[in-house]
Amino acid sequence: MVPWPPDDGTTMVPPCPPPTPAMFLSLCTLLLTPTRLLLALRRVVARLGVAVAAVAVAVAFGLRGVGVLLRRGPRGTLRWHRRERPPPGLSDGSFGEHRYLRLKGSGLRLHYVTRGPTTAPLMLLLHGFPQNWFCWRHLLEEFGTRYRVVALDLRGYGASEKPPEKKSYRLELLLEDIHQVIEILGTPPGQEGVTATAGATSASPKCILVGHNWGGLLAWEVATSHPAMVEKLVIMDAPHRAIMGEFTTCHPSQLLRSCYIFLFQLPWLPEFLLSLADFELVRSFLMGPVMGIQNPAQKLTEQEMDAYLYSLSQPGGLSPPIHYYRNLFQDTPSPREPPPAPTLLLWGTHDAFLDPRMGPFLCHRLCPSAHLHLVPGASHWLPEDQPRPLTHLMDEFLGGHHHP
Numbered sequence: 001m002v003p004w005p006p007d008d009g010t011t012m013v014p015p016c017p018p019p020t021p022a023m024f025l026s027l028c029t030l031l032l033t034p035t036r037l038l039l040a041l042r043r044v045v046a047r048l049g050v051a052v053a054a055v056a057v058a059v060a061f062g063l064r065g066v067g068v069l070l071r072r073g074p075r076g077t078l079r080w081h082r083r084e085r086p087p088p089g090l091s092d093g094s095f096g097e098h099r100y101l102r103l104k105g106s107g108l109r110l111h112y113v114t115r116g117p118t119t120a121p122l123m124l125l126l127h128g129f130p131q132n133w134f135c136w137r138h139l140l141e142e143f144g145t146r147y148r149v150v151a152l153d154l155r156g157y158g159a160s161e162k163p164p165e166k167k168s169y170r171l172e173l174l175l176e177d178i179h180q181v182i183e184i185l186g187t188p189p190g191q192e193g194v195t196a197t198a199g200a201t202s203a204s205p206k207c208i209l210v211g212h213n214w215g216g217l218l219a220w221e222v223a224t225s226h227p228a229m230v231e232k233l234v235i236m237d238a239p240h241r242a243i244m245g246e247f248t249t250c251h252p253s254q255l256l257r258s259c260y261i262f263l264f265q266l267p268w269l270p271e272f273l274l275s276l277a278d279f280e281l282v283r284s285f286l287m288g289p290v291m292g293i294q295n296p297a298q299k300l301t302e303q304e305m306d307a308y309l310y311s312l313s314q315p316g317g318l319s320p321p322i323h324y325y326r327n328l329f330q331d332t333p334s335p336r337e338p339p340p341a342p343t344l345l346l347w348g349t350h351d352a353f354l355d356p357r358m359g360p361f362l363c364h365r366l367c368p369s370a371h372l373h374l375v376p377g378a379s380h381w382l383p384e385d386q387p388r389p390l391t392h393l394m395d396e397f398l399g400g401h402h403h404p
Contacts, residue, residue: 050329053255053262061263061273061281068277080278082313087306091159095137096144096151098159103180106173110181111159112152115144121208121231122187123147126178128213128238129321130282132158134307135212138387143394147208150185154215156320158311169323170330171221178222182207182229204228208398209341212236212383214324223339230341234394236382237351239358240366241334247361254355264325271318279309286381291352294379295386336366343370344397348378348385371397 069077091098096115103110113133116123123143125136133151143149153160155177156169163169186205209230211219216238223230239247248254264270274281286292286308287300311317345367347359356374363372373393378386 047329050262050265053259054265057259057262058266058269060259064281065273065276068280072277077277080275080313082315083306083310086310087303089137089303090134090307090310095134095140096149101181101184103177105176105180108155108161108163108177110153110155110161110177112150112181112185113140114148114150115140116146116148118148120146120148122182122185122206123149123208123210124178124182124185125149125151126209126211126215126219127151127154127157128211128215128217129324130285130312131213131308132311134158134304135381135383139210139383139391139394142387142391148187150181152181154218156323162316162320164316164319166323166326169320170327174218174324175221175225178218179226179229182209182222182226186229206231208232208234210234210236210394211238213238213380217241220339221335223341223343224335224337227340230339232398233339233341233343234346234397235343236346236390237348237354237380239354240362242336243362243365246365247355247358250361251355251357254358257353257355261325261328264322265329270322274312274318279312282309282312292379293381293385294348294350294377298385298387300384338367338369342397343367344394345370345372346382346390346393347372347374348380348382349374349376350378351380353380 065077086092089095096113098111098113100109100111102108111133113136125133125139127133127135133153136149136151140149140151155174156162183205186207188205204226206229209219209223209232211217211234213236216235217240219230219233219235220238220240223233263273283305284291287305293299312321345359345362347354347356349356359372359374363370375382375386375389375393378389382390
């Protein structure tokens with residue numbers, strides 16, 4: 001054995017201990033520290049930017065509220081009435097049968113309207129803000145002869161249950177709602193009928209998934225995360241979270257189009273501003289000359305407008321839909337890969353909220369195989385603005401088959 005230290009006067013370096021897993025992990029942690037700090041700084045800057053934008057937009061909408069006050073006076077501005085009874089068509093079965101389902105886990109009860117043969121393939125329709133199932137009334141009539149069409153009230157909307165807490169509207173919960181709805185109502189394996197690919201088999205229930213606005217945003221991600229459940233996908237005027245930031249960087253004017261999203265990050269103020277003058281701002285979204293439905297033949301009547309205001313005018317009725325937006329900037333991962341299902345992308349050329357250039361951008365950056373159609377003269381409210389052209393485009397995409 002060599003003595004230590006050596007007795008011949010020479011100096012020797014002591015042997016290095018072999019690396020251990022703990023040392024390796026410490027080294028990795030040290031190397032990743034700058035990246036973590038940069039990511040944390042990025043989140044702080046992003047949240048600060050959202051906060052600044054929210055305040056700026058709140059000032060702009062607040063000035064609009066002052067204009068309403070000067071025009072209508074205090075009584076006319078602060079007046080809004082709760083709709084005591086649903087208007088005709090909303091709850092009376094004019095467009096289909098009203099049913100409910102109970103979700104597992106959360107126990108929430110969701111309302112939906114269904115029309116069509118019970119053995120036909122399922123077509124699931126998902127609405128957006130500030131609407132409910134009623135926006136699909138035209139498609140219920142058009143497709144109800146050959147599909148089992150289901151127009152769902154998303155949680156917090158219409159006749160579905162409305163948890164009051166903001167955390168109940170996190171994106172992962174909303175996506176799980178749609179997943180469970182398809183599991184409960186979806187076309188059973190082996191009964192896909194005329195829409196199924198010849199010889200295809202699956203262990204999962206299937207549907208044709210159709211989404212507009214928020215419903216489209218959810219449909220994008222459900223089709224990616226549960227591809228076996230979505231046979232075909234139809235998106236109407238709805239962005240994908242993975243490309244929204246990139247598109248806005250290329251087209252900054254989109255920030256103005258969607259500035260209301262920043263307003264909706266604030267507590268209580270959005271609800272107050274939306275309810276002024278008996279929901280004048282909500283009316284302008286759907287009925288205004290710039291933002292509203294553009295087709296003169298499809299302009300909403302007061303009765304049809306009340307189909308949306310009935311639920312929103314109830315105590316606490318505005319907060320659940322706005323909670324969707326309040327959770328939008330959470331750190332929920334967004335899948336970048338395109339949905340594997342055949343996809344039809346429809347966009348109104350007069351969409352006041354989402355730049356029509358977003359449609360081609362989505363196809364180029366996310367889903368090159370999608371069938372894109374820009375509907376001339378159509379507003380953001382495509383299902384109500386252009387129901388006949390919409391039916392023709394969807395029927396062509398779905399194969400034009402008629403269920404026997």
